[in-house]
Amino acid sequence: MSSRDAPCASRRGFLQRAGLLAAVAGSGLAPAQLAEARREEPAPVSAIEPFFGTYQSGILTPAQHQSYFAAFDLDTRKRDDVIALLRNWTAASAHMTQDNNTDAPAADPDVSCDSVETLGLSPSRLTLTFGFGAGLFVKDGEDRYRVATSRPDALVDMPQFAGDQLVEARSGGDLSVQACADDPQVAFHAIRHLAQLGYGTARLRWGQTGFLPHSPPGETPRNLMGFRDGTGNPSVRDEAAMAKFVFAGNEGPAWMRGGSYVVTRRILIALEHWDRTKVDFQEQTIGRHRATGAPLGRKKESDALELDAADKDGNPVTPINAHVRLAAAASNDGAKILRRPYSFNDGVSYTAERWPPWRQGMEHDAGLFFICYQRDPREGFVKIFSRLSKLDMLNQFSTHTGGGLFACPGGVAPGEFIGEKLFAA
Amino acid sequence: MSSRDAPCASRRGFLQRAGLLAAVAGSGLAPAQLAEARREEPAPVSAIEPFFGTYQSGILTPAQHQSYFAAFDLDTRKRDDVIALLRNWTAASAHMTQDNNTDAPAADPDVSCDSVETLGLSPSRLTLTFGFGAGLFVKDGEDRYRVATSRPDALVDMPQFAGDQLVEARSGGDLSVQACADDPQVAFHAIRHLAQLGYGTARLRWGQTGFLPHSPPGETPRNLMGFRDGTGNPSVRDEAAMAKFVFAGNEGPAWMRGGSYVVTRRILIALEHWDRTKVDFQEQTIGRHRATGAPLGRKKESDALELDAADKDGNPVTPINAHVRLAAAASNDGAKILRRPYSFNDGVSYTAERWPPWRQGMEHDAGLFFICYQRDPREGFVKIFSRLSKLDMLNQFSTHTGGGLFACPGGVAPGEFIGEKLFAA
Numbered sequence: 018m019s020s021r022d023a024p025c026a027s028r029r030g031f032l033q034r035a036g037l038l039a040a041v042a043g044s045g046l047a048p049a050q051l052a053e054a055r056r057e058e059p060a061p062v063s064a065i066e067p068f069f070g071t072y073q074s075g076i077l078t079p080a081q082h083q084s085y086f087a088a089f090d091l092d093t094r095k096r097d098d099v100i101a102l103l104r105n106w107t108a109a110s111a112h113m114t115q116d117n118n119t120d121a122p123a124a125d126p127d128v129s130c131d132s133v134e135t136l137g138l139s140p141s142r143l144t145l146t147f148g149f150g151a152g153l154f155v156k157d158g159e160d161r162y163r164v165a166t167s168r169p170d171a172l173v174d175m176p177q178f179a180g181d182q183l184v185e186a187r188s189g190g191d192l193s194v195q196a197c198a199d200d201p202q203v204a205f206h207a208i209r210h211l212a213q214l215g216y217g218t219a220r221l222r223w224g225q226t227g228f229l230p231h232s233p234p235g236e237t238p239r240n241l242m243g244f245r246d247g248t249g250n251p252s253v254r255d256e257a258a259m260a261k262f263v264f265a266g267n268e269g270p271a272w273m274r275g276g277s278y279v280v281t282r283r284i285l286i287a288l289e290h291w292d293r294t295k296v297d298f299q300e301q302t303i304g305r306h307r308a309t310g311a312p313l314g315r316k317k318e319s320d321a322l323e324l325d326a327a328d329k330d331g332n333p334v335t336p337i338n339a340h341v342r343l344a345a346a347a348s349n350d351g352a353k354i355l356r357r358p359y360s361f362n363d364g365v366s367y368t369a370e371r372w373p374p375w376r377q378g379m380e381h382d383a384g385l386f387f388i389c390y391q392r393d394p395r396e397g398f399v400k401i402f403s404r405l406s407k408l409d410m411l412n413q414f415s416t417h418t419g420g421g422l423f424a425c426p427g428g429v430a431p432g433e434f435i436g437e438k439l440f441a442a
Numbered sequence: 443m444s445s446r447d448a449p450c451a452s453r454r455g456f457l458q459r460a461g462l463l464a465a466v467a468g469s470g471l472a473p474a475q476l477a478e479a480r481r482e483e484p485a486p487v488s489a490i491e492p493f494f495g496t497y498q499s500g501i502l503t504p505a506q507h508q509s510y511f512a513a514f515d516l517d518t519r520k521r522d523d524v525i526a527l528l529r530n531w532t533a534a535s536a537h538m539t540q541d542n543n544t545d546a547p548a549a550d551p552d553v554s555c556d557s558v559e560t561l562g563l564s565p566s567r568l569t570l571t572f573g574f575g576a577g578l579f580v581k582d583g584e585d586r587y588r589v590a591t592s593r594p595d596a597l598v599d600m601p602q603f604a605g606d607q608l609v610e611a612r613s614g615g616d617l618s619v620q621a622c623a624d625d626p627q628v629a630f631h632a633i634r635h636l637a638q639l640g641y642g643t644a645r646l647r648w649g650q651t652g653f654l655p656h657s658p659p660g661e662t663p664r665n666l667m668g669f670r671d672g673t674g675n676p677s678v679r680d681e682a683a684m685a686k687f688v689f690a691g692n693e694g695p696a697w698m699r700g701g702s703y704v705v706t707r708r709i710l711i712a713l714e715h716w717d718r719t720k721v722d723f724q725e726q727t728i729g730r731h732r733a734t735g736a737p738l739g740r741k742k743e744s745d746a747l748e749l750d751a752a753d754k755d756g757n758p759v760t761p762i763n764a765h766v767r768l769a770a771a772a773s774n775d776g777a778k779i780l781r782r783p784y785s786f787n788d789g790v791s792y793t794a795e796r797w798p799p800w801r802q803g804m805e806h807d808a809g810l811f812f813i814c815y816q817r818d819p820r821e822g823f824v825k826i827f828s829r830l831s832k833l834d835m836l837n838q839f840s841t842h843t844g845g846g847l848f849a850c851p852g853g854v855a856p857g858e859f860i861g862e863k864l865f866a867a
Contacts, residue, residue, distance in 0.1 A: 083626075085787065132717050133668040133732065138655050186804075201508075202655035205666075205787045209806065213717050221804045224789040226651075228508075230563050230627035241630075243558040292557050292638050307558065362510065362630045363788060364649040379611075379646050381634065 064139040064199070068114045070428040071275055072264060073435075075146030076355070076390050077253040080238075081197040084227040084359045085204040086281060086386065088190025088421055089212070089219040090152065096162040098218050099153075100440050105214045106194075107434040110145040113207050132213070134206055141200035145207055147435045148193035148279050148423025156191070167442050169269040171278055171393045172424045178406035180417065187283055187419025190222040195279070195388065201226070223419065225283055227359025227386040237310060237318065240385055241360050242291055242414075244303050245310035248318055249345065251353050262353045262397070263390050264427075272438035275427030277390045280354075280398040283361070283419035286384035290372060291414050302410040304339030312341065324348070338410045344401060354389040354397040361386045372413075384415070394422060489564040489624070493539045495853040496700055497689060498860075500571030501780070501815050502678040505663075506622040509652040509784045510629040511706060511811065513615025513846055514637070514644040515577065521587040523643050524578075525865055530639045531619075532859040535570040538632050557638070559631055566625035570632055572860045573618035573704050573848025581616070592867050594694040596703055596818040597849045603831035605842065612708055612844025615647040620704070620813065626651070648844065650708055652784025652811045662735060662743065665810055666785050667716055667839075669728050670735035673743055674770065676778050687778040687822070688815050689852075697863035700852025702815045705779075705823040708786070708844035711809035715797060716839050727835040729764030737766065749773070763835045769826060779814040779822040786811045797838075809840070819847060 066074050091099060117135040154160070154168035194211060198204040205226075212221050232238045240246040251258040260266070265273045291299070300306055300313060310318035314326060314334040324342055326334040335342050346353050366382035369375075391397030406412065426436045491499050516524060542560040579585070579593035619636060623629040630651075637646050657663045665671040676683040685691070690698045716724070725731055725738060735743035739751060739759040749767055751759040760767050771778050791807035794800075816822030831837065851861045 131668075132666070132713070134655065134664045134666055136664065136668070136733070137658060137661060141656065200656045201653040201787070202664075202666075202785065205808070209713065209717075212806075213714075216714075216718075221790045221806070223804070224787075224806075226787055226789065228626040230559065231566065231625045233562060236562060239559045239561065239627075241557070241559055241627075243556075243561070288557070288634065289638075289641075292634075293641070308561070360627065362626070362649075362651055364651065365646045379648070381637075381646070381649075383630070 064142055065115055066140075066142050066144050068111045068145075069431055072277070072428045073146045073425055074114070074428070075144035075195050075197055076263065076277055076357070076425070077259065078142070078144050078197070079253075080229055080357055080359075081142050081144070081204075082199045082229050082231060083201040083204050084195065084197045084386075084388075085201075085208050085224060086193065086195045086227065086388070087208045087212070087224040088150070088222045089192040089194070089215065090222045091156075091161070091191045091218065092220050093218045094161050096164075096440070099162050100434075102215055102218050103147075103436050103440075104434040106147070106211050107429060109210060109214055110207070110435075111431070113210065114140055114143045114145060116140065117203070130213075132206065132209060135200075135203050138200060138203055141198040141203040143196065143198040143203050143207060145211075146195040146197075146279070146425060148195075148425040149436065149439070150189060150191050150193065150421060150423050152189070152191035162440075164439060164442075167270050167272060167439055169265075169273050169424055171265070171269055171273075171395060172422065173395060173399065175280075175394075175420075175422050176399065176403070178402055178417070180406055180412055182416050182418055184419050187223045187225070189421050190423075192219060193279065193281075193421060193423040193425075201228075225281075225361060225386050225419070226363075227361050229359055240358070241286060241288060241362075241383060242299070242303070244299075244305060244307055245318060246358060246385075247356055248305070248310055249322070249341070250356055253355070258353070259355075262392055263355045265392055268393070270439075270442070272436070272442055273424060273426060277392065277425050278394045278397070279423050279425055280387075280389050280391070280394055281420050282387040282417050284385045284387050285382065285416045285418045287368075287370070287414045287416075288381045288383060289376075290370065301336050301339060302414075304335045304341030313339075322347070336410065338408050340405075340409050340411045343405050343409050349401050349404070352396055352400050354391040354401065357388045357390065359386045359388065360384070387420075390425075489567055490540055491565075491567050491569050493536045493570075494856055497702070497853045498571045498850055499539070499853070500569035500620050500622055501688065501702055501782070501850070502684065503567070503569050503622070504678075505654055505782055505784075506567050506569070506629075507624045507654050507656060508626040508629050509620065509622045509811075509813075510626075510633050510649060511618065511620045511652070511813070512633045512637075512649040513575070513647045514617040514619070514640065515647045516581075516586070516616045516643065517645050518643050519586050521589075521865070524587050525859075527640055527643050528572075528861050528865075529859040531572070531636050532854060534635060534639055535632070535860075536856070538635065539565055539568045539570060541565065542628070555638075557631065557634060560625075560628050563625060563628055566623040566628040568621065568623040568628050568632060570636075571620040571622075571704070571850055573620075573850040574861065574864070575614060575616050575618065575846060575848050577614070577616035587865075589864060589867075592695050592697060592864055594690075594698050594849055596690070596694055596698075596820060597847065598820060598824065600705075600819075600845075600847050601824065601828070603827055603842070605831055605837055607841050607843055609844050612648045612650070614846050615848075617644060618704065618706075618846060618848040618850075626653075650706075650786060650811050650844070651788075652786050654784055665783070666711060666713060666787075666808060667724070667728070669724075669730060669732055670743060671783060671810075672781055673730070673735055674747075674766070675781055678780070683778070684780075687817055688780045690817055693818070695864075695867070697861070697867055698849060698851060702817065702850050703819045703822070704848050704850055705812075705814050705816070705819055706845050707812040707842050709810045709812050710807065710841045710843045712793075712795070712839045712841075713806045713808060714801075715795065726761050726764060727839075729760045729766030738764075747772070761835065763833050765830075765834050765836045768830050768834050774826050774829070777821055777825050779816040779826065782813045782815065784811045784813065785809070812845075815850075 237245040363382040365379040368380040621629040662670040788807040790804040793805040
């Protein structure tokens, strides 16, 4: 079934016409009531992130509190279906990120084209970031959409890293969508609505929720290991660093200029085991002090890593296999990536522990949904994680259970659809 | 292993001594820095819910945005272990709900007694609500803790309802803890910390996250079906109604006075199917208008249900099998329950659809984690759901995949532990 037959195809026309009148009609409120409701609860300007721009939003955007990352497989063999899908997704995203009064019975009064669970909510800083997996270019040896020659070299087949336990049902996919918002219902609605628009063309493959704590402004949030996570990140306000490390330039195909490559990893953390270790051992493992986030032996989180520092006996202050040492740019020929991770909690699952007292039973199915953006994964995640996966002391607590690599094209201008330059090529 | 051997047992002493100095010492900040940090980001008074009181908090408390509901099984055969566990849990809960500066290396500097991922966060209106399952009283025919004779008649063995597909790994448990907070990291931390304190005594059996949208103040939130959920709830400010419908009186054992019974149900909703139905059909199914929440044929959400209303042909305006009709007090001899549900999104799972076009594949593993409180489940959930489960039009979209019934004792005063009256009996 192609997307043309989907009952919400007419929605595209609505989205292009969308304006205040349609929003009012859809809200079920009279205009006066709507104005009243809006006076009572004005949506702050900061609750709306731009959709159009040089780069896709959701990369440099300060991290929202909630995320839902989804991967889709394409069920169609028609290039035009993919173009129509991306066009519909772009229009819907441009709308949803700006306005939640999306009930549009006028488009087709008989069908629920929007599940409306966000009606009346703020857009909550919703961003939607789209990526293309290897399967868009070639799948089972077939160039379904005549784009195989446009596949970037940087969109590599990911190597199998030491310790990888990637579950097929949580990995890969032809397309990715990262939805981030300050309201979990807004993030989930966005993915659900895109899935609905893609019915018959794109099929959900996997989805992963995530959250961040409501840390005080300016504080680096702590992940579930209790340590601050993101301290060494390059600043998103540093345009030169973003150009150097995050966004693709002229080195690849033209359609990827201004784009970025996202690597995700669902990292299950053995929280029960971690919680029963000594704080000092935790700090040696990470290479930072737990309370402050400062490098070992230093006072402040912002203090520079001094990987050569030694104690009075000449031993390194930061252990040879500490996480920060191995992940540092100085240990990786200057390589940097922009991390944008979320914690996840999927309840409990059966675990057979790999350590004394060899407990077996239900443990937290929780950890870190690692997301990072980079200009070229070969010079970013692949390079850094090749060593980390072999040597990092943290590995005894972490297991990578899923993930993917997707090429996220640059941002779009009004009237353009995500990835249009790929299909125009 | 009994709880005495857990490395954090000494934490109890800390908790009893807990005060500002301990909190400051644990934060890793000098008192002046802490004061500075607090001036910058003052915790609003409303971000702290009381722990002590006549009733347990988390029942009448206005619903927080996030929840994590966990069930535990008891691994011990010793009554004293259970008492120690409940005493430790009570002390930790009294602390965590009021203050997140919980890093307490002074208690045992070598061991991480708190995973500290909430350090510096607001308590975020955290509430912890404890319940006792049938297994606390009798398990496998055995009265492990000499409390069998105190089991309330109202703590029934739940009947098998029509359509129930309860998964063992998502159902039951000896103890339950409902953690609700406006910050998901705070809610998860609370359960994790209680699990850590219970290591060797209580084992996590299942856990379910949940969320609510950030709806404007005073608006009934929408669930994932896009309809407002909670409209007909009795008001938590109506003391007479709460005494009549929610809290146990003199009818049962003395230890349950002021307590309540919680029923949870993990309701998987066929969102893809729902999203492809007509709005008019959805409204007939629910018995309310989607946009406004008004009863069918009425204008406002607050308009009374008029179940006898008929159209010009004499047909009922609200269909015979509409959800609101079957769930209404008027249809159930006046029975009412206090609903406190959360939506959940656990990603995707394999589904074989029960309807044309009989699609098989990955669909949203999402729905409603239904939670309700009542004075007696026989006069509450069991009575209402017995008919609903057979007749409700909504059932074609919903499947109950897990759940439990727990007796939540009354609230406690400082120095008392949750359930103390049961063990004093």
